[in-house]
Amino acid sequence: MEKAKIFSFWALPVAILVFIVPQSAFVTFAYSDPLALLLLALAAVAIIFYLLAGSISYSFFASRSVVVNGARGSLFTGLLSLYLLCYALLYYQNGSVPILEYLLRGGDPDVLRAEFTKNQEGVWRVLTYLTSILNKGFLPAAVTIIYLTRIRVVFLGYLVVLTLISISAFEKTLLLWIYLPLIFFFLAVGKLKSSVLYAALAGACFILVSSFALRGQAADVASVKPSAQLVEYSLPSNATRLFAVYDAKLAGQSAVSLSREVENYQFLLYDLDSGNAVEYLVNRLVWIPYITAYDTILYWAQTYPSIISFSVNRHLSALFGLEFANLEKNVFRFQFGSGEDTTGNSNALYIAEAYVGFGWAGVILFSILIGWIFGGICKMSMLPFIAALPIMALGLISSSLISTLFSGGLAFYFIFALLFSVPIKRYSDV
Numbered sequence: 001m002e003k004a005k006i007f008s009f010w011a012l013p014v015a016i017l018v019f020i021v022p023q024s025a026f027v028t029f030a031y032s033d034p035l036a037l038l039l040l041a042l043a044a045v046a047i048i049f050y051l052l053a054g055s056i057s058y059s060f061f062a063s064r065s066v067v068v069n070g071a072r073g074s075l076f077t078g079l080l081s082l083y084l085l086c087y088a089l090l091y092y093q094n095g096s097v098p099i100l101e102y103l104l105r106g107g108d109p110d111v112l113r114a115e116f117t118k119n120q121e122g123v124w125r126v127l128t129y130l131t132s133i134l135n136k137g138f139l140p141a142a143v144t145i146i147y148l149t150r151i152r153v154v155f156l157g158y159l160v161v162l163t164l165i166s167i168s169a170f171e172k173t174l175l176l177w178i179y180l181p182l183i184f185f186f187l188a189v190g191k192l193k194s195s196v197l198y199a200a201l202a203g204a205c206f207i208l209v210s211s212f213a214l215r216g217q218a219a220d221v222a223s224v225k226p227s228a229q230l231v232e233y234s235l236p237s238n239a240t241r242l243f244a245v246y247d248a249k250l251a252g253q254s255a256v257s258l259s260r261e262v263e264n265y266q267f268l269l270y271d272l273d274s275g276n277a278v279e280y281l282v283n284r285l286v287w288i289p290y291i292t293a294y295d296t297i298l299y300w301a302q303t304y305p306s307i308i309s310f311s312v313n314r315h316l317s318a319l320f321g322l323e324f325a326n327l328e329k330n331v332f333r334f335q336f337g338s339g340e341d342t343t344g345n346s347n348a349l350y351i352a353e354a355y356v357g358f359g360w361a362g363v364i365l366f367s368i369l370i371g372w373i374f375g376g377i378c379k380m381s382m383l384p385f386i387a388a389l390p391i392m393a394l395g396l397i398s399s400s401l402i403s404t405l406f407s408g409g410l411a412f413y414f415i416f417a418l419l420f421s422v423p424i425k426r427y428s429d430v
Contacts, residue, residue: 001386004188005378008389009054012374013047015393020349023290035301039294042351045360046367053371054378061379064421068149072420080142080158083134086127087165090116093124099168102212109212110344113170129407135174136395137409138416140181140388145420147182148384163205172209175202177391185387210281289349289397296327296348299334300356312357313402327353327400353400366401373414381424385417 020043027036068076091097098112120128139162147155159178166174179202186195300308308325310316317324328345335346350370354362374392377385392413396404405411 001188001381001383004184004383004386005381007184008386009374009378011390011393012370012396013050015397016043016047016349016351019286019289019397020293020351023287024294027294035294035298039290039297039351042355042360042363046351046354046363049364049367050371050374053368054375055371057372057375058379061376063379063381063424064418065424066145066148066382066384066421068145068420076142076145076420079134079138083131083138084161086131086134087169090120090124090127090131091168093120093127097168098170099212102170109170116169117171132407133409133412135171135409136177136392136404137412140177140391141384141413141416143178143182144185144384144387147185163201167205167209170209170212172206172213175206175209176394178202180391180394181384181388184390185383188383188387292331292346292398293349293352295335295346296331296352297356299327299331303330304356307359307362308357310357312353312400315406316402327356347398348400350396350399350401350404353402370396370401373410377414377417380417380421382417382421385413388413 021040024036024040024043027033028040094116098109098116101107102109102112117128117131143159143162146158150158162178163175165171166178179198183195183199183202186192186198304325309322310320311322311325312327314324314326316322328347331346331348332344336344350366351363354366358365374389377389392410395408395410399408401410
C-alpha cells in the first residue's frame with residue numbers, strides 16, 4: 001500500500017517532468033526561446049507547490065475503508081445504471097452508434113465522436129456532462145470496487161459493456177480511465193498476470209480505436225494552411241520548427257513572431273505520410289502535451305493584453321459577465337488554421353490555463369489545490385481510489401483544472417471517495 005501511495009502521489013510531478021520539462025529545456029537551450037523558458041519555470045513552480053500542499057494535507061485526513069453496502073450500495077448501483085442509461089439515450093438521440101455508422105457509411109471518426117459527445121443541445125447536453133463526470137470522476141475507482149465487491153461474472157460483464165461503450169464512441173481516453181486504475185490495482189496487490197492480461201486487452205482496444213482515427217489524420221492535416229496570426233520571418237539556420245518566439249510581454253522586446261519553416265510542427269515525431277500507428281502514439285504522448293501548452297501561452301500572448309481571469313471557463317465567464325475565451329477551440333484554430341466550424345480542440349496542461357487566466361498566482365493556487373486533493377486521497381489509504389490517481393494526473397497534463405474539477409469529475413471523485421467510505425475506526429466498531 002505504501003508503495004502505491006508514493007507512486008500515485010508522485011504521478012503528477014513525474015508526468016510534468018516527463019512530458020513538459022525535458023521538451024521545455026531542450027527548446028530553451030537549443031533555440032534560446034524565452035517562452036519555452038517561461039513554461040519550464042512554470043512547471044518547476046507547479047511541482048514545488050504541489051508537493052508542499054500534498055505534504056500538509058497528509059495531516060488533515062485519516063485512513064478510511066471502502067463501503068458499498070446498504071444505502072451506499074444502492075447509490076453505487078444507481079450511479080452505474082445512470083451511466084448506462086445516459087449512453088443508451090445518447091445513442092437514441094444520435095440515431096446510431098458512431099462506430100457502426102463509420103463502418104457502414106464511412107466518415108471522419110473524430111467528427112462522429114464530436115457529434116456524439118460534444119455537439120449536443122438542451123437536455124442532451126446535460127447527458128454528455130453527466131457521462132463526462134462519471135467517466136472520470138466515478139468509473140476509475142468504480143471498476144476496481146466492482147472487482148472487489150461483486151462476483152467475477154458481474155465484474156466481467158460490466159467491463160465488457162464499458163469497453164464496448166468506449167470503442168463504440170471512439171473514446172480512446174475512456175479506455176485509459178477504465179483500464180489504467182485496474183492495471184495499477186493488480187500491480188499493487190501483486191497480481192502481475194492479471195495486470196499484464198488487462199494491459200494487453202486495453203492496448204489492443206486502444207490501437208483498434210486509434211487505427212480508425214489515423215485513416216483520416218493525414219488527409220485532414222494535408223489541407224491545413226499556416227495560421228494567419230503568424231508572420232513570415234527568416235529562421236536561424238539551426239531552427240526547423242516554430243520555437244523562437246519573442247513577445248514584448250514575455251521578453252521585453254518588440255513583438256516579433258517567427259513563422260514555421262515546415263507546416264504541421266505539432267507532428268515533430270510523426271511522419272504524416274507513413275501513417276505509422278506507433279509514431280503517432282509516440283508523438284501524441286511525448287510531443288503534443290508540450291507543444292499544446294506552448295501554443296496556448298503563445299496564442300494568449302499574441303491575442304490578449306493581460307491575464308483573462310474567469311474567461312478561461314465557459315460557465316464562470318457567463319457567471320461574471322465576461323466574454324468566453326474558448327481557448328481549446330481557438331488554440332486549435334491557431335495551430336491548424338481551421339475555421340469557426342472546426343470540431344477540434346487543443347487541450348493543454350492545467351498550468352497553461354492557470355497562467356493565462358490568473359498569472360503566477362494561478363499556477364501556485366491551482367497546484368496547491370491539486371496537491372491537497374492527491375495528498376488527501378493517499379492519506380485515506382483506499383486502494384481503489386489511490387489506483388485512480390495516476391490517470392487523474394495524466395488527465396491534468398492535457399486539460400484545464402477548472403474543467404477537470406467539474407465536467408472532468410475530479411471534485412466528484414473526491415466526494416465519491418468520502419461518500420463510499422467510512423473512517424476505519426468507525427467501520428471496525430460497526
